[in-house]
Amino acid sequence: MPGLDTIVSILQAHGSLILLPLAIVEGPIVTVIGAFLASQGYLSLLAVYLVVVAADIIGDILFYAIGRYGKEILLDRWGHYVGVTPERLERLEAHFDQHGGKTLLIAKATHSLGFAVLLAAGASRMLFGPFIWYNLVGTLPKSLFFLLVGYLLGYAYLQIDSYIVGYSLLVIVVAAIALFYWLTRKKD
DSSP: OOOHHHHHHHHHHHTHHHHHHHHHHSHHHHHHHHHHHHHTTSSOHHHHHHHHHHHHHHHHHHHHHHHHHSHIIIIIHHGGGGTOOHHHHHHHHHHHHHHHHHHHHHHHHHSTTHHHHHHHHHHTTOOHHHHHHHHHHHHHHHHHHHHHHHHHHGGGHHHHHHHHHHHHHHHHHHHHHHHHHHHHHOOO
């Protein structure tokens, strides 16, 4: 991924055309930068919002597809290294049948755990319609939040990126500790 200053230059030169692929890869900070450039008159704020929402949903679909169609390759071959057993997969499927929407919304809010939940939703064969609906419901306010941050404070995009990275790392560490605790305490 290019540096943030390079992203700013690319978006200034090419506008919304390049925004979609950049936002798929680096959603929140690209949203901040896109909104900042909208505040400077380089891009349309509405276009930035619509493109980053679309990019977020496209990214979610890609992770879902990897989970759904790569289940046998990923989980059956390597799942036992991280405590995935057939019984736990059955519980995962039951969980997504009953609580898939809530799980997706929580994952959207945490940002850093989203990819794992999206993979799990695909692996559990969550129905695609509800999957898209809950991701859209979670994406709209999340994208709006980063849009507003970028529009109002986007000049500090380097510092904002460091906050996003720090928050993401904190969430990952807490989740790893919780997962370790759950795997060592949980009886099958």
